[in-house]
Amino acid sequence: MANNYLKEIVNKSYPYGFVTAIESDALAPGLTEETIHAIWEKKKEPEFMLAWRLQAYRHWLTMTSPQWAHIQYPAIDYQSIIYYSAPRANKEGPKSLEDVDPKLLETYKKLGIPLHEQGRLAGVAVDAVFDSVSVATTFKAKLAEAGVIFCPLSEAVQTHPELVEKYLGSVVPYRDNFFAALNSAVFSDGSFVYIPKGVRCPMELSTYFRINSAKTGQFERTLIIADEGSYVSYLEGCTAPMRDENQLHAAVVELVALDNAQIKYSTVQNWYPGDENGRGGIFNFVTKRGACRGVKSKISWTQIETGSAITWKYPSVILQGDDSVGEFYSVALTHHHQQADTGTKMLHIGKNTRSTIISKGISAGHGQNTYRGMVRMLPTAANARNFTQCDSLLLSATCGAHTFPFVEAKNPTAHVEHEASTSKIGEDQLFYCRQRGLSQEDAVSMIVNGFCKQVFKELPMEFAVEAQKLLEVSLEGSVG
Amino acid sequence: MLSINGLHVSIQDEKQQAKTILRGLSLHIKPGEVHTIMGPNGSGKSTLANVLAGRTEYQVHGGHVEFNGEDLLALTPEERAARGLFLAFQYPVEIPGVNNMYFLRTALNGVRKQRGLSPLDAADFLTLVKAKAQEVGLNEAFLQRAVNEGFSGGEKKRNEILQMLLLEPRFVILDETDSGLDIDALQMVAQCVNRHRNAQRSVLVVTHYQRLLDYIVPDVVHVMVNGRILKSGDKSLALELEAKGYGWLEAGEIR
Ligand SMILES: Nc1ncnc2c1ncn2[C@@H]1O[C@H](COP(=O)(O)OP(=O)(O)OP(=O)(O)O)[C@@H](O)[C@H]1O
Numbered sequence: 058m059a060n061n062y063l064k065e066i067v068n069k070s071y072p073y074g075f076v077t078a079i080e081s082d083a084l085a086p087g088l089t090e091e092t093i094h095a096i097w098e099k100k101k102e103p104e105f106m107l108a109w110r111l112q113a114y115r116h117w118l119t120m121t122s123p124q125w126a127h128i129q130y131p132a133i134d135y136q137s138i139i140y141y142s143a144p145r146a147n148k149e150g151p152k153s154l155e156d157v158d159p160k161l162l163e164t165y166k167k168l169g170i171p172l173h174e175q176g177r178l179a180g181v182a183v184d185a186v187f188d189s190v191s192v193a194t195t196f197k198a199k200l201a202e203a204g205v206i207f208c209p210l211s212e213a214v215q216t217h218p219e220l221v222e223k224y225l226g227s228v229v230p231y232r233d234n235f236f237a238a239l240n241s242a243v244f245s246d247g248s249f250v251y252i253p254k255g256v257r258c259p260m261e262l263s264t265y266f267r268i269n270s271a272k273t274g275q276f277e278r279t280l281i282i283a284d285e286g287s288y289v290s291y292l293e294g295c296t297a298p299m300r301d302e303n304q305l306h307a308a309v310v311e312l313v314a315l316d317n318a319q320i321k322y323s324t325v326q327n328w329y330p331g332d333e334n335g336r337g338g339i340f341n342f343v344t345k346r347g348a349c350r351g352v353k354s355k356i357s358w359t360q361i362e363t364g365s366a367i368t369w370k371y372p373s374v375i376l377q378g379d380d381s382v383g384e385f386y387s388v389a390l391t392h393h394h395q396q397a398d399t400g401t402k403m404l405h406i407g408k409n410t411r412s413t414i415i416s417k418g419i420s421a422g423h424g425q426n427t428y429r430g431m432v433r434m435l436p437t438a439a440n441a442r443n444f445t446q447c448d449s450l451l452l453s454a455t456c457g458a459h460t461f462p463f464v465e466a467k468n469p470t471a472h473v474e475h476e477a478s479t480s481k482i483g484e485d486q487l488f489y490c491r492q493r494g495l496s497q498e499d500a501v502s503m504i505v506n507g508f509c510k511q512v513f514k515e516l517p518m519e520f521a522v523e524a525q526k527l528l529e530v531s532l533e534g535s536v537g
Numbered sequence: 538m539l540s541i542n543g544l545h546v547s548i549q550d551e552k553q554q555a556k557t558i559l560r561g562l563s564l565h566i567k568p569g570e571v572h573t574i575m576g577p578n579g580s581g582k583s584t585l586a587n588v589l590a591g592r593t594e595y596q597v598h599g600g601h602v603e604f605n606g607e608d609l610l611a612l613t614p615e616e617r618a619a620r621g622l623f624l625a626f627q628y629p630v631e632i633p634g635v636n637n638m639y640f641l642r643t644a645l646n647g648v649r650k651q652r653g654l655s656p657l658d659a660a661d662f663l664t665l666v667k668a669k670a671q672e673v674g675l676n677e678a679f680l681q682r683a684v685n686e687g688f689s690g691g692e693k694k695r696n697e698i699l700q701m702l703l704l705e706p707r708f709v710i711l712d713e714t715d716s717g718l719d720i721d722a723l724q725m726v727a728q729c730v731n732r733h734r735n736a737q738r739s740v741l742v743v744t745h746y747q748r749l750l751d752y753i754v755p756d757v758v759h760v761m762v763n764g765r766i767l768k769s770g771d772k773s774l775a776l777e778l779e780a781k782g783y784g785w786l787e788a789g790e791i792r
């Protein structure tokens with residue numbers, strides 16, 4: 058069996074597990090209406106935000122956490138979590154890169170994030186979120202020239218309150234689910250993007266999230282609005298230190314595409330997955346949804362999920378505008394004791410709406426990987442089309458892959474196509490590669506990469522290479 | 538080159554029962570020689586090829602294999618490949634999503650590294666692989682496809698020979714490379730093998746048909762029945778087998 062050496066190969070070490078010793082300004086653990094007041098005050102938000110946060114909080118109190126996912130975890134004690142933690146700054150907050158604590162910059166350098174504008178991935182504008190606050194946004198000037206607004210959400214709340222009030226919660230209302238309600242109540246930062254009419258954003262936009270402090274929950278919120286005929290490509294990356302206890306990450310991402318606008322949203326999620334015995338790791342409960350409001354608009358989600366102890370996320374698209382297009386491309390890798398329950402929802406409302414779902418699940422060790430998808434064609438969705446393909450690759454005898462596709466077509470002209478496969482990593486394929494001189498490790502990574510090819514090719518060039526490397530690291534072991 | 542003495546091999550079947558396949562097989566191949574193994578279906582020919590290449594599902598219970606003075610069975614499959622052992626598979630596998638050209642280059646540069654040579658860059662490799670592809674009659678389009686994916690039976694076999702030409706192994710095992718090839722392809726592949734031959738390189742040809750041996754002329758022909766070599770001879774033995782089948786040999790085996 059391949060199991061023995063595969064077991065070693067997938068025993069990866071997590072290179073981002075360091076902690077930065079930095080003073081932080083944090084609230085005491087616990088969640089009450091006072092906590093929300095305190096966050097609101099710290100963020101100096103307009104009045105409407107407080108009302109909205111409190112409504113969300115009160116609604117959250119009436120809800121229970123969802124039980125339907127194929128995941129198991131101990132009950133989360135919401136009173137032991139710190140809901141706000143910020144690196145302590147001398148002044149009110151960094152205004153430019155020069156004001157950012159050098160220790161922070163060092164941290165991001167270790168993570169390989171190009172905060173400095175001459176950085177490795179020059180040409181990518183980065184907003185970096187450390188624990189609860191956004192610490193720097195690069196390339197501001199160049200973006201401003203194009204009329205693009207790219208800034209921390211906490212800043213947008215003050216500088217563009219009308220846009221925030223109009224769109225925040227318009228795609229993911231606080232009532233949507235337990236974690237979305239919690240996020241709406243306590244979110245402390247995130248990124249905000251607005252692309253004006255007819256503008257093609259001149260560079261890739263990117264956010265890096267980092268949880269540093271212990272016992273801190275991260276609740277960031279991202280809002281992207283692509284006005285008529287605009288285009289933006291956005292990338293999100295995440296890491297966290299290694300800790301024995303679990304940490305909660307409950308983010309919300311909302312995308313709005315108006316007539317003929319296109320949003321391409323790519324995620325490389327590498328939160329700390331826990332150790333080989335399943336101790337520690339991030340609980341990642343994320344609500345991501347895009348609304349294709351305008352005709353011929355397009356939203357495309359690409360995700361590479363290799364981290365987190367638990368991943369619960371379903372980036373979805375509401376296809377409201379006629380001829381709008383929704384896409385979901387996903388690679389989810391679980392090993393050791395990681396659990397992922399991920400997939401998408403495509404809600405077809407407009408005529409001639411089209412959606413494509415390509416999901417690749419890789420399970421190793423004791424990892425559990427679930428694809429959960431829902432395609433709904435409403436009576437209005439004449440000639441709607443969906444194509445779904447979900448493939449699972451098993452690298453061990455102790456891991457699991459599960460698929461729960463759900464389809465509902467209420468329009469007789471709508472058309473849905475579904476393909477699924479589950480395969481064990483071929484002993485034959487491995488042997489074939491090794492017979493040609495490839496090491497076990499190279500053989501595994503080549504086969505896995507081949508399996509993910511359809512998804513990788515959807516990533517922006519620079520990040521496709523990163524993703525491939527990340528997968529290699531994730532499968533790296535003590536061999537050789 | 539290769540010296541096999543008293544090899545006993547079994548495999549666990551689906552019911553976890555040990556099934557003996559090779560029963561004390563011995564075979565000696567010198568540098569520059571071409572040997573052929575013929576034998577009924579299920580007699581253990583592919584098993585022998587796989588055990589030599591290092592497939593781990595098989596249990597070796599006894600015997601010894603020496604490859605250029607080294608204990609072959611102690612090496613990993615990739616170490617054996619680096620030392621110049623090449624197996625053209627009876628059933629080459631498909632590797633979806635892996636570009637054939639990328640696969641070939643990784644394999645070649647891996648082997649070059651083991652041999653202390655510098656890796657070929659993309660441009661040099663392209664020139665080389667195009668020339669070799671032409672030699673085996675594979676259209677360049679196959680280089681851009683995923684490894685063996687959707688290749689016809691014959692195209693897969695040609696792709697195996699292409700790899701042989703690129704990797705320049707010292708010891709080649711051809712496991713029924715001729716089955717699935719059309720008449721022209723058979724000649725083409727045979728020519729490739731003959732051009733590859735030299736005084737240092739040996740070939741072990743597993744085949745059911747004497748036809749291939751008209752093109753690749755063996756020094757020795759072995760008949761394998763029930764996991765061991767029952768008879769060895771020169772190439773006339775292959776003609777005799779073609780005329781008489783295996784029954785007359787097997788009859789003597791039954792006890
Ligand atoms: N992985 C396996 N599991 C179970 N039985 C096996 C396995 N591999 C080989 N065998 C059995 O061992 C015997 C020898 O098989 P092998 O493939 O070596 O025969 P062969 O001589 O190459 O036959 P052919 O001429 O048909 O290619 C057969 O009975 C086969 O079914």
Ligand SMILES: [Mg+2]
Pocket residue numbers: 582583584627712713
């Ligand atoms: Mg065979």
